[in-house]
Amino acid sequence: MMSSSNRRNPIHMNLDEIRTNIDIVDNKIKQLFIERMNLAGQVASAKLQTGDSIYKPDREQIVINNRSVDVDKNILNNYVAFLKKTMLVSREYQYSLTAQANEVKVYDNTLDIVNDNSCRVTVNAVSSDVFFDKLKELKSSSLFVTGFDRNNKNEFVLETNNSLTTVSSPSSVLLIVDDANYFELIGGILSITADYNAKTTYISTSNNGCIIELNANIFNKDINSMLYMLLSEYNNISIIGSY
Template sequence: MDLNELRNEIDVVDRQIVELFEKRMDIASRVADYKIANGKKVFDKEREDIKLRAVKELAHSDFNKVGVEELFSQLMSMSRKLQYQKLSEAGASGKLPFMQVDGIDKETSRVCYQGAAGSYSEMAMNAFFGDKVNAISVETFRDAMSVLEDGSCDFAVLPIENSTAGIVSEIYDLLAEYEHYIVGEQIIEIKHCLLGVPGAKLEDIKTVYSHPQSLMQSARFLSEHSDIQQISMKNNAFAARKVAEDKDITKAAIASEKAAEVYGLDVLLKGVNQADSNSTRFIVVTNQKIFCKDAKKVSLIMEIPHETGALYHLMSHFIYNDLNMSKIESRPIEDRNWEYRFFIDFEGNLSDSAVKNALRGLREEAKMLRILGNY
């Protein structure tokens, strides 16, 4: 038998597989009708586990057993998605506990940011809310979450990701801990400067202060001046303020040019960060479950079963609903070794039927799912 004959045999089998697949999906559709009529959940994990064990035993080799398990896992996943779609068509998509608003009140709201005057967080806040914003500053990111929780502020502006240094992991962990929601984002360009007291020169500097991420972003410059001691601060503006207060020509801060203006420091060197296109993404967080009607990005946090293929199957909800997932990050779960939370961003609005359908499937199949915001 030659290759063409073998390929013809495969074509025959493939046509049979397609016919059987469509027959199976037709039955799955009728199963959905029954579940809708009787108020039953789509996902029945116990039933699926029994089914997978049974079909694996029908295969005649270990290799085929693995393949059959993967094949039927996919078939059942597709059946579930068909059933979720039918539930939505029947008006059973469910209501999300978020209120749609026309926009955010930027004029009368009170806003907090971490750091001090001249910080990048303040710059991001002013870019989003305007220079006349009613603002307060706090010492730490946790403080910002706390003032939201107790109602002292309406919004907080927090850095979540830098294009050079990556994510701000503490913000992700705080989003998991607090019941707060993202309602906006602001990206600003980062241009780090080396700041010293008036009269200081680059060769005078023995110690430099800055936020750990800013030190990381300026690693190339600092490696060229290995004799300079690096000291971490909670915020760049705190670093600039300390240098101004100490009045020591051997001390410098890596911070913004704005911080130099605020604290009366000289700019000893501009652009000490190694990347020419360095920017930071800030999120605007509130304790209110709201989203703007023109919101285009959804963020969520999810915990999944600790088993093979779990993440793969959950991600397919975005594919089947034609949703573009733009970001996924993982963070370890405290006190649960080698288990992780996943933070996901995808394009869409909570009022979209495709988004509702995807969230329904994710909610049923994930161990935990919480919407962090739509913005």
């Protein structure tokens, strides 16, 4: 490692020398990240024993406020964003450990209440509100979407079934956010799904909420952990389909 006495004044360093110093700092950050995730694992283990919730927004805000007091205002917003992301990644890891320990299957409750009779529903959606309301009907009727085709801008075909076994390796998950203030939530939701490489393939919004389609296999362990996290942190989000 380059000692401080040998390190050149930043003003006189060339780009290669600056990058060398960045590598040194990044390696330190990597080691600290590994230590932090180990501690996050210990937190998850402790909370698993007590049944305590993983996400505590009030506590996280206090931590952010305390740690950002002495940060240069020119990089304050960047630091807060970095800190929030670190906390999010920590929670994601804790949820994955908790889901594995409990063998959480986030789709079980949905399948338990699915109606015995399969049906097919075709919706000619003249507006996004009509489409959203129709999906809410399916949710309240305990139906589970196992097919979703968009024939054109105004026509949607939904197939509902009483089992996920019709598709052995589903590639899509359909979520509904039943909240008129969905626009305040969707950024956080999509940040989580992006961390799990669950690509957003479709979004339909209305005055009362939104529909989100993800390119994801509901049976994949990582996706299972992601869905467990979403259902734990957002009260008004539901899984309504997989296909």
